[in-house]
Structures are given as structure tokens and as C-alpha cells.
Amino acid sequence: MKIIKQVGIIFSICCISVLIEQYLPFAFPASVIGMILLFLLLLTGLLKIDHIREKSDFLLANMAFFFIPAGVNVINYLDILKVNWLPLLLICVFTTVITFAATAYSVRFTMYLLSRGKGGHHE
Structure with missing residues (x-):
């Protein structure tokens, strides 16, 4: 259940960043918006690193896989x-x-x- 919650948090941030990208009056990558949003959430303490640690460690460990396509x-x-x-x-x-x-x-x-x-x- 913990992994599902972590994936949900990460995908929610991704979805929100895509929505923000659509409403901006200029072109700006949703991935960068997502990183900024994640940074701000961690900086303000609204999101703790322990809330996403396992899933983010998994994604970082397998990052090369995402560059194959x-x-x-x-x-x-x-x-x-x-x-x-x-x-x-x-x-x-x-x-x-x-x-x-x-x-x-x-x-x-x-x-x-x-x-x-x-x-x-x-x-």
C-alpha cells in the first residue's frame, strides 16, 4: 500500500504540472514544472522525503531504462x-x-x- 501511495504522489505532481503547462501563456516543459513543484513541496515541508523515498530511489536506480525509447x-x-x-x-x-x-x-x-x-x- 505504501508503494501505491508513493506512486500516486509522484503521478499527481506530474498531472498537476501538465495542467499548469496547458494554462501557461508561454511554452514551458511540464517536466520542469513538476520538478519545481516537487522542490517547493519538499522545501515547505508539505511533502516529506519519506513520503516518496522508496519510489524515487527506484526511479533513480532505473533512470537509464527511461532513455531507451x-x-x-x-x-x-x-x-x-x-x-x-x-x-x-x-x-x-x-x-x-x-x-x-x-x-x-x-x-x-x-x-x-x-x-x-x-x-x-x-x-
Whole structure:
């Protein structure tokens, strides 16, 4: 019964986020709305992590499984990928470098803030 309740909570948040998406005057992904909604519910304490822990752990452990349909669907677009392989490769390399840099600077900034909060100095 506990698992059914957890699945119900997660799917309810997903359904609410889809409804919110439909009523927004601009395009915004329901999945992002759902993550924001879940974050706010956890932040305010209206939802406790124990209410969804087992099911969320299961979903995280099996996340790769959910990417299989998207990966298989790429086969439908091989002709487009063959024509545009160079721009796509450049975009992938460029965005990977930007992601690495943003992550590195975020970690550095977080370490700086933590060391400043403890009164120490970290370089």
C-alpha cells in the first residue's frame, strides 16, 4: 500500500504540472514544472522525503531504462543527423565545455562560501 501511495504522489505532481503547462501563456516543459513543484513541496515541508523515498530511489536506480525509447527514436532521424553531423558535433563539444566550466566554477564558489562561513580560508 505504501508503494501505491508513493506512486500516486509522484503521478499527481506530474498531472498537476501538465495542467499548469496547458494554462501557461508561454511554452514551458511540464517536466520542469513538476520538478519545481516537487522542490517547493519538499522545501515547505508539505511533502516529506519519506513520503516518496522508496519510489524515487527506484526511479533513480532505473533512470537509464527511461532513455531507451528516446535513444531508439533517434533512428527515425538518421538522414537529418547524417546531413548535419558537423554542426551537431560542434554544439555537443561546445556545450560540454561550457557545462564543465560552469560546474567547476560552481564548485569553487561553493567551497569559497563554505570556507568563508567557517571563518577559514580555502584556496
